[in-house]
Amino acid sequence: MDVGGVRRTVLPGGLRVVTEHVPGVRSASIGVWVGVGSRDEGPTVAGAAHFLEHLLFKATPSRSALDIAQAMDAVGGELNAFTAKEQTCYYAHVLDEDLPLAVDLVTDVVMNGLCRAEDVSVERQVVLEEISMRDDDPEDMVGDAFLTALFGDHPIGRPVIGSVETVEAMQAHQLRSFHVRRYRPDRMVVAVAGNIEHEHTVELVYRAFGDRLESGLEPAPRREGKFRPRGNPELLRIHRDSEQTHLVFGTRAFGRHEGEKRWPLSVLNTVLGGGLSSRLFQRIREERGLAYSVYSSVDTFADTGAFSVYIGCQPENLGRVASLARGVLEEVAANGITDAECARAKGSLRGGLVLGLEDSGSRMNRIGRSELSYGNHRSVSETLARIDEVTTDEVSRTAASLLARPFGVAVAGPHRRTRDLPAAVRHLVP
Amino acid sequence: MDVGGVRRTVLPGGLRVVTEHVPGVRSASIGVWVGVGSRDEGPTVAGAAHFLEHLLFKATPSRSALDIAQAMDAVGGELNAFTAKEQTCYYAHVLDEDLPLAVDLVTDVVMNGLCRAEDVSVERQVVLEEISMRDDDPEDMVGDAFLTALFGDHPIGRPVIGSVETVEAMQAHQLRSFHVRRYRPDRMVVAVAGNIEHEHTVELVYRAFGDRLESGLEPAPRREGKFRPRGNPELLRIHRDSEQTHLVFGTRAFGRHEGEKRWPLSVLNTVLGGGLSSRLFQRIREERGLAYSVYSSVDTFADTGAFSVYIGCQPENLGRVASLARGVLEEVAANGITDAECARAKGSLRGGLVLGLEDSGSRMNRIGRSELSYGNHRSVSETLARIDEVTTDEVSRTAASLLARPFGVAVAGPHRRTRDLPAAVRHLVP
Numbered sequence: 001m002d003v004g005g006v007r008r009t010v011l012p013g014g015l016r017v018v019t020e021h022v023p024g025v026r027s028a029s030i031g032v033w034v035g036v037g038s039r040d041e042g043p044t045v046a047g048a049a050h051f052l053e054h055l056l057f058k059a060t061p062s063r064s065a066l067d068i069a070q071a072m073d074a075v076g077g078e079l080n081a082f083t084a085k086e087q088t089c090y091y092a093h094v095l096d097e098d099l100p101l102a103v104d105l106v107t108d109v110v111m112n113g114l115c116r117a118e119d120v121s122v123e124r125q126v127v128l129e130e131i132s133m134r135d136d137d138p139e140d141m142v143g144d145a146f147l148t149a150l151f152g153d154h155p156i157g158r159p160v161i162g163s164v165e166t167v168e169a170m171q172a173h174q175l176r177s178f179h180v181r182r183y184r185p186d187r188m189v190v191a192v193a194g195n196i197e198h199e200h201t202v203e204l205v206y207r208a209f210g211d212r213l214e215s216g217l218e219p220a221p222r223r224e225g226k227f228r229p230r231g232n233p234e235l236l237r238i239h240r241d242s243e244q245t246h247l248v249f250g251t252r253a254f255g256r257h258e259g260e261k262r263w264p265l266s267v268l269n270t271v272l273g274g275g276l277s278s279r280l281f282q283r284i285r286e287e288r289g290l291a292y293s294v295y296s297s298v299d300t301f302a303d304t305g306a307f308s309v310y311i312g313c314q315p316e317n318l319g320r321v322a323s324l325a326r327g328v329l330e331e332v333a334a335n336g337i338t339d340a341e342c343a344r345a346k347g348s349l350r351g352g353l354v355l356g357l358e359d360s361g362s363r364m365n366r367i368g369r370s371e372l373s374y375g376n377h378r379s380v381s382e383t384l385a386r387i388d389e390v391t392t393d394e395v396s397r398t399a400a401s402l403l404a405r406p407f408g409v410a411v412a413g414p415h416r417r418t419r420d421l422p423a424a425v426r427h428l429v430p
Numbered sequence: 431m432d433v434g435g436v437r438r439t440v441l442p443g444g445l446r447v448v449t450e451h452v453p454g455v456r457s458a459s460i461g462v463w464v465g466v467g468s469r470d471e472g473p474t475v476a477g478a479a480h481f482l483e484h485l486l487f488k489a490t491p492s493r494s495a496l497d498i499a500q501a502m503d504a505v506g507g508e509l510n511a512f513t514a515k516e517q518t519c520y521y522a523h524v525l526d527e528d529l530p531l532a533v534d535l536v537t538d539v540v541m542n543g544l545c546r547a548e549d550v551s552v553e554r555q556v557v558l559e560e561i562s563m564r565d566d567d568p569e570d571m572v573g574d575a576f577l578t579a580l581f582g583d584h585p586i587g588r589p590v591i592g593s594v595e596t597v598e599a600m601q602a603h604q605l606r607s608f609h610v611r612r613y614r615p616d617r618m619v620v621a622v623a624g625n626i627e628h629e630h631t632v633e634l635v636y637r638a639f640g641d642r643l644e645s646g647l648e649p650a651p652r653r654e655g656k657f658r659p660r661g662n663p664e665l666l667r668i669h670r671d672s673e674q675t676h677l678v679f680g681t682r683a684f685g686r687h688e689g690e691k692r693w694p695l696s697v698l699n700t701v702l703g704g705g706l707s708s709r710l711f712q713r714i715r716e717e718r719g720l721a722y723s724v725y726s727s728v729d730t731f732a733d734t735g736a737f738s739v740y741i742g743c744q745p746e747n748l749g750r751v752a753s754l755a756r757g758v759l760e761e762v763a764a765n766g767i768t769d770a771e772c773a774r775a776k777g778s779l780r781g782g783l784v785l786g787l788e789d790s791g792s793r794m795n796r797i798g799r800s801e802l803s804y805g806n807h808r809s810v811s812e813t814l815a816r817i818d819e820v821t822t823d824e825v826s827r828t829a830a831s832l833l834a835r836p837f838g839v840a841v842a843g844p845h846r847r848t849r850d851l852p853a854a855v856r857h858l859v860p
Contacts, residue, residue, distance in 0.1 A: 024454010025788050065716050069706035074774045076781015079706070095781055125719030132673035133722055133742060136568055241671045243562035276499035276509065286495050289555030292563055312563060344504045351506015351525055358455050359788055 006367050006377040007198040011206055013213035014186030014220065018367045018377070019201050020193040022360050028099040028194035029364035031091035032110045033372045035189075035223060036182040038162075039085045039155040039301075045174055047127070047162015050083040052175045053090070054123045056113025057081070063108060071105055079105065083160050086223060086301055087372055093361050096195040100204055103192075107208035110183065115176040127167050134161060138246040139293070139312065141238065142412045146248035147299070149236040150306055150408030154229070185209065186217040191368030194360030222375045224257060225303035233408030235429045237418050245315045245413030247322060249428050250308030251405035256300050256373055263390050264398040265298060265307070270345035271337050271395070272296045272328065273309055277344065279328045280309060290314075290321050302373075307402060315413050319422025326428065333403035336396025345395075349387050353380065406430045436797050436807040437628040441636055443643035444616030444650065448797045448807070449631050450623040452790050458529040458624030459794035461521035462540045463802045465619075465653060466612040468592075469515045469585040469731075475604055477557070477592015479612075480513040482605045483520070484553045486543025487511070493538060501535055509535065513590050516653060516731055517802055523791050526625040530634055533622075537638035540613065545606035557597050564591060568676040569723070569742065571668065572842045576678035577729070579666040580736055580838030584659065615639065616647040621798030624790030652805045655733035657685060663838030665859045667848050675745045675843030677752060679858050680738030681835040686730050686803055693820050694828040695728060695737070700775035701767050701825070702726045702758065703739055707774065709758045710739060720744075720751050732803075737832060745843050749852025756858065763833035766826025775825075779817050783810065836860045 008018045041048045058065045072079040077094035079102075090110050092102040134140045144159040151157030161167075192201045206213070233252070254261040273280040273296025284294045291313045299306040309329070313321045337345075356362055357380065370377050378386075407428045415421050438448045471478045488495045502509040507524035509532075520540050522532040564570045574589040581587030591597075622631045636643070663682070684691040703710040703726025714724045721743045729736040739759070743751045767775075786792055787810065800807050808816075837858045845851050 022454075024452075027785050027788060066707060066712060069712070069716075070774060073705040073707040074777045076778040076783070076785065078785070093785060095784060098781075122717070122719040126715060126722055129674065129719075129722035129743065132744065135673045136742075138566055243565045244559065275503040277496060277503040282496060282499070285556060286499075287552070289552040289559075292556055292559035312566075313559065314562065344500060347504045348506045351528075353506070354525060355457050355506065355508075355523060358457060358790075 005379070008371070009198070009202045010219060011202070011209070011213050013215045014217040015205070015209060015213055016189045016219050016371055017202050017205050018189060018191050018371045019196060019198045020363050020367050021196060022194050022363050025195050025360050026096055027093060027360045028096045028102065028192060028196050029091060029093045029360040030099065030102050030106055030190065030192045031089050031364050031368045032106050033189040033191060033368040034088045034110070034183055035086070035187040035220065035372050036088055037084050037086040038158060038160040040182065041155070043158070044166065045170065045178070046158050046166040048170065048175060048178050049088055050160050050162065051123070051127055051167065051170055052178055053081045053083045053088055054127060055115055055119060055175055056109050058119035058123060059114045059116060060108045060112040061114065068105060068109065071101065075101065077102060085156055085160060089368065091364065099196060099201070103204040103208050107205070111209065111212055113179070115172050115179060117172040120170065120172045120175065124167060124170065127161070128164065131161055131164060131167065138240055138242050138244070138412045139310065142246040142248050142410045143310070145236045145238055145410035145412070146250070146308055146408060147306065149234045149410045150250070150252060152231045152234065156301055156304065184217070185212055185215065186220045189368050189371045191364045191371065193363035193367060222373060223302040225255070225301070227255060227303035233406050233429060235409040235418065235426065237415060237421065238410070238412040239416055240412050240414065242413055244312040245318045245411060245415070246312045247318065247411050247425065248308050248310050249407045249409040250306055251402055251407055253298060253305035253307040253402060254300070255303040255305055257302065261398065262300065263386055264394040265402070266349055267342060267345045267390050267395045268337070268398050268402070269296050269298050269307065270348050271341045272332060274345065275348055279332070280325060283328055284311065284321060284324055290317050315415065318413070319424040322422065322424040322428065326424070329403045332399045336399060337392060339392050342390070342392040342395055346387050346390060350384055353383060435809070438801070439628070439632045440649060441632070441639070441643050443645045444647040445639060445643055446619045446649050446801055447632050447635050448619060448621050448801045449626060449628045450793050450797050451626060452624050452793050455625050455790050456526055457523060457790045458526045458532065458622060458626050459521060459523045459790040460529065460532050460536055460620065460622045461519050461794050461798045462536050463619040463621060463798040464518045464540070464613055465516070465617040465650065465802050466518055467514050467516040468588060468590040470612065471585070474596065475600065475608070476588050476596040478600065478605060478608050479518055480590050480592065481553070481557055481597065481600055482608055483511045483513045483518055484557060485545055485549055485605055486539050488549035488553060489544045489546060490538045490542040491544070498535060498539065501531065505531065507532060515586055515590060519798065521794065529622070529626060529631070533634040533638050537635070541639065541642055543609070545602050545609060547602040550600065550602045550605065554597060554600065557591070558594065561591055561594060561597065568670060568672050568674070568842045569740065572676040572678050572840045573740070575666045575668055575840035575842065576680070576738055576838060577736065579664045579840045580680070580682060582661045582664065586731055586734065614647070615642055615645065616650045619798050619801045621794045621801065623793035623797060652803060653732040654687060655685070655731070657734035663836050663859060665839040665848065665856065667845060667851060668840070668842040669846055670842050670844065672843055674742040675748045675841060675845070676742045677748065677839070677841050677855065678738050678740050679837045679839040680736055681832055681837055683728060683735035683737040683832060684730070685733040685735055687732065691828065692730065693816055694824040695832070696779055697772060697775045697820050697825045698767070698828050699726050699728050699737065700778050701771045702762060704775065705778055709762070710755060713758055714741065714751060714754055720747050745845065748843070749854040752852065752854040752858065756854070759833045762829045766829060767822060769822050772820070772822040772825055776817050776820060780814055783813060
């Protein structure tokens with residue numbers, strides 16, 4: 001397959017390798033994408049996918065954590081990983097000449113990382129520190145809480161990082177079994193972008209995976225899922241002695257495979273809270289000075305999604321800010337957007353897309369994610385053409401249907417009881 | 431002048447334009463660098479440089495804030511600014527074809543931004559929100575507090591953002607006078623990098639500045655300064671009901687123009703806390719799981735600087751963590767670093783430098799900063815060669831002299847009195 005510069009080879013065992021040559025760069029990025037995330041965990045092992053991602057860096061049969069760190073530091077590369085609700089990605093960004101090292105290191109960590117009990121107990125402390133850090137970052141914390149408010153005890157609603165309780169209880173054998181059962185080549189995509197050449201990259205990956213490619217499996221189908229809501233969106237209040245109150249509210253939105261709805265939603269998101277000229281930014285910050293940070297965003301999962309607004313403000317302004325933001329959403333739900341807004345938002349998405357794809361890291365992300373989530377690729381020009389087709393009307397219809405859905409709300413700040421919250425916040429939820 | 435691809439033209443009025451063509455990109459970044467920052471403020475108007483940076487975006491004679499935002503959003507570009515202790519930069523990142531718009535917009539904001547009283551009162555609220563946000567971010571807050579602990583009431587020790595008191599008292603006429611007196615073309619550098627051409631860029635800048643270039647001045651000399659310490663480094667404790675305690679400690683270090691000391695210092699910083707294989711990361715996180723985030727960093731000003739270590743940990747581990755970190759610094763001060771560490775750190779700096787200069791934004795930053803701070807340019811290969819020359823011995827000598835200096839300390843967390851802090855923290859200061 002070869003779409004818009006993306007080349008794809010399926011290795012034995014169902015391992016997919018996708019590459020893209022990025023002209024003009026001297027670097028290479030490799031990511032091993034595993035189609036496993038926090039939504040695949042049972043509630044008692046919440047945080048396992050993320051814990052495992054930490055643990056695999058601690059040792060492989062041939063390398064200690066220090067060996068791994070030294071090998072990457074010696075070439076000035078970056079080696080890291082992240083865990084999300086539906087996937088986990090281990091990646092490195094290096095000079096092109098160091099690609100063989102990067103492929104070998106990342107593959108070794110992902111496939112051969114040990115789950116030793118002594119490492120689990122040290123790394124448990126690190127993950128608990130990470131939870132504390134998230135709790136000290138009100139914007140992060142309220143973001144996690146919002147998805148819980150919106151999805152309740154559905155696995156999508158659980159924080160990726162797990163909870164203090166589940167992390168404290170996590171056992172080496174549980175992580176080992178999660179690793180063995182879930183990290184199979186047919187569920188993985190190796191994405192490589194930069195100053196690289198496809199056949200050579202495939203050869204490097206083939207050698208690094210070695211006998212792990214002997215299963216004779218085909219690539220696993222993409223994640224589809226069928227979202228079954230559990231209960232209605234709620235309001236979650238978290239008490240913090242913070243200077244600002246942090247508010248997130250929004251609705252359930254579209255899944256990745258729900259037709260073409262994501263394009264008008266992207267435009268809508270841009271018009272509402274995507275930039276300096278967006279309605280929320282203008283109304284709340286520019287005209288009234290009620291916030292420093294105010295924006296909207298979209299999360300997309302296989303079978304559901306979320307549209308949300310974030311605002312940080314003084315506790316005494318919370319009611320006013322919530323009314324203003326809700327008013328912006330209601331106006332657009334009732335009257336739609338203007339042609340000028342639609343044109344500007346499309347220009348913004350077009351420019352942002354092209355500007356955001358100049359480095360090998362973002363290219364690697366794009367093709368890895370696309371292969372794992374969709375099983376296919378769209379060239380940048382196809383995407384640009386698709387954005388161009390969005391009409392004002394489509395966006396207005398999307399607004400009318402989406403923004404009529406019930407809101408979930410999360411708020412973190414000094415309010416000690418839910419009834420102390422201003423009515424404008426309490427009444428966001430039905 | 432033409433060094434390593436950097437081209438430089440001095441326009442009438444002393445305005446410098448430096449450009450660099452970046453092969454393979456379709457974007458352009460423009461930054462207008464003004465050699466003015468928070469250290470140029472009197473104590474009663476602390477935060478004026480940063481407040482002004484906000485205010486100039488609110489209106490120019492020909493554009494409202496909304497016009498400015500819409501013009502940039504329509505092409506999907508990024509428009510922003512930052513204020514530091516010694517400079518202020520207004521920048522945009524756009525597709526190459528939009529460079530004329532970007533030059534015009536950024537110049538209009540910087541040179542013609544109005545300081546209207548009604549905008550001051552709205553933007554005052556936004557800046558106060560930004561202060562609250564900083565206060566809710568313990569890592570940010572403790573970083574600001576550390577420079578105060580290290581430099582006392584010297585202007586370098588004051589937070590760039592000012593204080594609630596000074597921001598509340600700030601008047602339009604003070605900001606207007608700061609603007610008129612300080613924002614002169616001879617103290618400015620326009621830096622442009624990307625898919626651009628030097629002569630064309632100079633022409634765009636010349637047109638955008640128009641009659642502001644009639645002063646007949648030469649470029650102002652680079653900032654030299656002569657640091658006169660006021661008092662000794664101290665310990666600052668800030669009470670926060672946070673989950674983690676956040677500790678920063680370190681010493682005064684070298685000014686930008688103190689010979690070639692910054693190269694061994696970079697290597698030393700990398701060995702101590704610059705990456706996953708660094709001594710601090712290994713000792714505190716990897717071996718003992720006592721922190722998630724632990725690193726060292728270097729700040730450089732014209733005539734002084736700072737070397738510091740940051741660690742976030744559980745409050746009950748603070749004493750142990752402080753002892754471990756201090757131990758790492760003392761070992762290196764006493765015994766120096768190894769040849770293997772020196773080689774690895776140099777590799778790390780080399781790789782990081784090349785990987786960090788692939789996009790037009792980072793190139794623009796590099797040449798703008800270099801022109802303003804040094805008045806000259808070093809090609810990437812010259813810099814790589816200079817890194818290569820650093821010897822183990824130089825680094826060990828730097829460690830011995832630098833780490834013997836008295837420590838300043840800032841700590842934010844649930845400790846309510848300084849005497850509640852563990853002795854290992856209290857005894858960091860002499």
